[in-house]
């Protein structure tokens with residue numbers, strides 16, 4: 001059976017998910033836990049309160065929910081968090097999703113991780129069908145790493161990255177650009193990533209979550225970073241896109257790819273193909289908006305997928321044309337009160 005034939009048979013009556021602005025939704029991010037073994041200062045407060053475990057969808061329910069999205073045309077799924085690899089038994093979810101890839105229901109399952117547990121899980125991830133992962137790393141300096149994560153050990157993460165590469169996983173490094181913190185390290189991070197065959201993406205800090213301090217302290221526009229990088233490197237435009245807010249450049253000297261993720265300064269909403277689900281089964285149609293839909297109720301209401309599919313379709317009619325982040329609002333008040341660790345990065 002060809003991929004097109006498979007897609008046709010996978011589509012339920014009513015067709016695939018298209019929102020009110022004609023955008024086909026084919027990409028799903030799932031936060032599998034809000035917990036984490038780090039407390040990155042821009043992401044969580046030190047004394048973060050986590051959700052009661054009873055509120056979480058079980059791994060079986062998460063798989064069912066992803067299966068419902070697959071029936072509606074989702075082809076790519078990224079598991080994120082919190083830290084996905086600290087959820088107990090999470091490898092069983094990767095295994096069942098791997099079976100969905102083998103069955104032609106999904107094209108790809110990827111992971112965003114802080115890397116702390118990668119040395120343990122890299123081989124199993126590859127074995128379950130994962131081929132690409134993103135590892136977050138904001139600095140190469142051990143003392144800075146401990147400061148930004150509040151207690152993390154960079155050696156654990158570096159060992160995790162090595163293990164992932166040895167296992168055959170393609171790794172992209174994600175670095176949040178933070179004013180007065182890692183501004184002097186972007187050249188080294190390019191050398192580090194590209195020297196190991198990894199892409200690097202720089203991310204603008206976003207105003208998400210309450211009680212995390214003054215955002216104006218952290219915000220560093222990537223337009224400024226790009227200007228500085230261009231003194232050292234030749235940055236060539238490419239048309240490589242992943243349907244998200246990243247614009248990719250090729251660094252001529254290293255031959256590697258550099259992504260600039262600029263939700264604050266660059267409008268990417270018109271090509272947005274994604275939605276997000278939290279570990280409690282709440283569907284967010286836009287990272288920058290509070291509007292959401294409960295999928296846990298319909299999921300638990302019956303063993304069939306009819307209710308949950310109807311709820312997803314209804315929610316999609318509410319996917320907004322664009323989001324609310326504007327620089328003027330990048331003040332002490334967050335644009336969206338939930339933390340990135342709840343919605344998933």
Ligand code: SAM
Nearest residue numbers: 043081082083112113114136174205206340345
């Ligand atoms: N724990 C995993 C990790 O760190 O990769 C996955 C979840 S984390 C929330 C996903 C990504 O979101 C990370 O790359 C992190 O740096 C980024 N992130 C968290 N809070 C952010 C914020 N306020 N602005 C921009 N990026 C943020």
Ligand code: SF4
Nearest residue numbers: 036039040043082114
């Ligand atoms: Fe944890 Fe990732 Fe948030 Fe850091 S960015 S606190 S690693 S969820």
